[in-house]
Amino acid sequence: MAVIRPAQEIGAELRGARCRARLTQTQIGGIVGYSASAVSRIESGHMRLEYDRLLAFAAALDIPLDRLTSTPAPSPAQVDTVGRPSDEEDAVRRRNLITGALAVTAAFGVPTASAVSATRDPAAPLEDYLFRLPSAAPVPLARLVQETASARADFRAARYSALGRALPSLLASASATWKESTGHERERASVILARSYVLAAELALKQHSDAAWAAADRALTAARASGHPVPVGEASRVLAITMRRSGNSPSAVRLLTREAGDLDTGQEQTGAVRTTLLLTAAYSAATGKDRTTALDLLDAAEEETARRAAPSGLFTVDATRTQVDVYRIGVHTALGTPDEAVEVARRINIDTMATPERRARAWTDAARMWHSLRDGPQTFAALRHVEKEAPQEIRRPALRALTTDLLYAPARVPGVREFAARTGAIPA
Structure with missing residues (x-):
């Protein structure tokens, strides 16, 4: 009989497989029958799985069983005359459980990890x-x-x-x-x-x-x-985002503010880079619930844009007043005060932003704000703007998860199911 590995090892293996499959804790929980909070406890090693539930996770995430279990070598008494372990029935049981888990996945219309990864x-x-x-x-x-x-x-x-x-x-x-x-x-x-x-x-x-x-x-x-300071700033920004995504917001803020402080604000391009670093630092501070730092950094970024007569073309992002306002929406949403962002969202003109990627990103922040305010119709309207600007943007894992949340919200919004199928949040 296979022995389940320690809970910490199981949790790390499941989390890695889930991330590779681009699934949220809510999505994998829906597949195997757990809440997102339970999945979080499992991944952190604080909740131990029974054998049949472990097999359900293995099936949903395409994890080989030997990554989750260890099988002791059979004794001579446990081996039959052709050299096979006498617990062959257990192997059949495992296959049946996996088949059952996949059937449940199909019945609920939720793609397995292999299906998600393959498309x-x-x-x-x-x-x-x-x-x-x-x-x-x-x-x-x-x-x-x-x-x-x-x-x-x-x-x-x-x-x-x-x-x-x-x-x-x-x-x-x-x-x-x-x-x-x-x-x-x-x-x-x-x-x-x-x-x-x-x-x-x-x-x-x-x-x-x-x-x-x-x-x-x-x-x-x-x-x-x-x-050259400009590419250093651009690279520092994306590195800080990876730090924030891993849960280390304070380190991301320190990196960004240090790099911003090293830039010469008197030059147009370095001033623009400094603005983007301050904006990313503000959002990073907000995800760490540091309201004072987040709002101070936003104000500093706004002052930086006021020093320049025209935006300077950076490599992937903008450094404009509109971009500052978009970040202000995201910061307030991350801080848990989306109501403070509503006025900002209503006054900006996203159509003036330079690229489809930035416009789609702005509508994404608006969608998250309205979702936090439990306004389904406004959330859906913003998501449709994302799709209009950038059809591939709406298929991002985070936006698929937001669409799924909207689909299963208590108040039904007309058109969401068709939208979810069209954008890959649920099978078409």
Whole structure:
């Protein structure tokens, strides 16, 4: 009979599999019949699973049973005449339980982890190649600049599938070119390599992929090698977001404010980068429930935008007054005071934002605000704006989870079920 591994080991294994499958605790709980809080206790090792429930998790998350159990070697008395353990019936029972768990999954219309991972995952090529880039030869810097610009255009237009396909070869070419460059060309190649990894980190963050850590760290390493403050700031921002996502908001705030303090505000581009660092720091502080710091940082970012006559074009984000207001919405929602953001949401004109990705991100913050206020129709209206601006953005794991919450809310909103099926939140 297989022996279940210690609860801490089981929890770590389940959490890793869930994250790889891009499922929330609520979603996996719906598959196996637990609340999100129970899944949290299981993943933290504070709740032990019975054998049949463990098999249900294994089936839903496609985890091999030997990762969750250990089987003692059978004694001679336990082995039959053809050398098989006499508990073969237990193996049959395991298969039946797994089949049953999959049947339950299908009956409730919730995709298994394999189904989720197999469809619409723009970060999948990146995860496959990030730690073993394809072989590539150095290319002329002019060509590399052009390829990076094309990848950036895909990101800003929210064409994430195209970006996911392009990034492995871009990263490989940029890395090979950097290795072979010297002098000023090496500095330029460092900037290109850093920004390529920034794009990789941005895409991984949108898909809740663990690859974001590695991509952001490599982006910052390459940026520091370039000696240019703008790519250093851009890379620091994505690295801080990975820190915040792992639950370490105070460290993210410290990194961002330190990098912002090192920038020369007298120059247009470094001032713009400083604004984005302060905004990300404000949201990070808000997720850590530090209201005073979050609002102070927002005000500092707003003052920074007032110093510049026009926005400076940064690589992936904007540094405008409208962007400050969008972050203000997100900060108040994270602080648990979404009512304070309503007036801000009503006064801004999201259509003036420069790119589909930024407009979709702004509508996402509006959707979260209305959802926190339990206003289903307004939440749905904001989600439909996200879909209109960037169809691939609405398929992000976080937005699928928000759509699912709206679908099963006590007050029914017309059109949500069709929207959920169309955007991948539930099977079509």
